[in-house]
Amino acid sequence: MSNFAIETVGLTYNFGNQTVVKDLCLQVPKGSIYGFLGPNGAGKTTTIKILLNLLQSPADRVFIFGKEINNNRIASLKRMGSLVEQPAIYAHLTGKENLVNRCILLGIKKSKCAEMLSLVGLTDAANKKAGKYSLGMKQRLGIALALISDPELLLLDEPTNGLDPNGIIEIRNLMIDLTTKHGKTILVSSHLLAEIERTASHVGIINKGELLFQGTISELHDLSKPSVKIETNNQEKTMTVLTNAGIDILQSDAQTISVVFKTKEEMGSMNALLVQNGISVFSIGKERKDLENLFLDITSKN
């Protein structure tokens, strides 16, 4: 039995001549919140649609709970709940009716609707037409629809899109609750790393259809090595002095120079060296690249 809720093996997908997903090897461990990150148009939604069998994947490339999706479409879908792009809601029905309709389709008791409505905070708006909902309310209803069958695996495509800060925090807490207390697995896509960072246990970064990074959040943190940022009155001379001392310069811009951080003592001697050479040091400090920049770095490479 596989330990992955979702596993894709060298998955490639084309829209006509255009390759949207290239040799993708996703591995989403059971019980994780997997942050699926990438800029707009990176192939996130396409991947999610493939995982739902909305787009036909080649044989033996996509496995849901260890089972090949094309041969086990219905069995796989039974264990999944999803929210893809903007929530698909019947605008002429009320929020509650949308849920009742889903209950009919899934053969669930209709009493579950009230529970879901209160979970996403829509009890007061239950009898309002869903077409008149705000974007955030639609998103909540979409999440309720995804959760109503109590699936083991949730695929959420940018679920906090259009939500206010309160709503974002609620969804975040809900996701953590679902995984820690109810043992669910969640794949959540986003183009904002900051958003994922707080909840996700695992991260996959995709750009132009290629998976550039996959691992736990701490593995991602380890990628960003700390550096020393130096600001002086003489940029050129500083560079020469440091290079002569055998220190690698990572990058430099108009005002500052960054070098690899090793120890605090080394930072002190670097400072002394510069001062001895008649350079006045305005600032010198250790800096850790934040994940946002790391994300930009990773995605700009390909």
Add this chain to the structure above:
Amino acid sequence: MRSSFISLQSEFYKSRKTLAFWAAIILPILICGLIAFGFYSNSDKLLKLNYPGLALWGNYSGATLNVMGMLILPFYVMFMAFSVNNIEHKNDTWKTLFAQPLNKFSIYTAKYLYAVLLLLICLFLFAFLTITFGYLLQILVPKFTFNDYNPILLLTKFYSKLFLASLGILSVQFVFSLIWSDFLKPMGIGFVGIIAGIITANVGWKYAFLIPYSDPTLALRVTRVKGAKLEDFPVFTQEIWVSLAFALAMFIIGYFILAKRNIK
């Protein structure tokens, strides 16, 4: 089987507030009601014509059948086929529908069956209300001769023919509405089809029966064989077979279109 049934149930649930559903009920009530009212308010003139029972029923039900069969029915069928599919196009819900753990064929069959059922309900109500209002007129105006002839068999056969003859248009329009999400393409083609159907049927073109759009008009033409009773006309005439053949072919084609479609 079970997933077909629950899909059908869901189709009823989600469209019960739409115009397509209510039109199936309101249309017969409105048209039959108007014609019955017309007969009631013109009863003096009609009584002077001294129609025997059969001719009176013919006159009365023919008023409904002709308006219906020629124009309103094909347009309703077109609109309904559009509406059943548009509910998913408009709300962008094809993707959720197909992400449910249900057989794709069941979802499709339920949609198609729902459209057929709406048509059946609509035509049943037409037949039922025509007969009911006829007898009601008899009670209101006792001098009418509605009691002299029992139209049930005759009207049942006419409406059954009309139902079967409309299945061709329904299926063609159903597939068009499945392919295109906009209103203009299926409606535009359907409109041209219906006009062409009416024209070819009326000029008596030999092969008009091969066009599904002319079938309802053709189906209503019944030639009475000498000596035979009026009700004895055959139901399964060539235009009915053409309509059924179109229905079957389009039903199968529609499924393959949907199954092969990638939901973008």
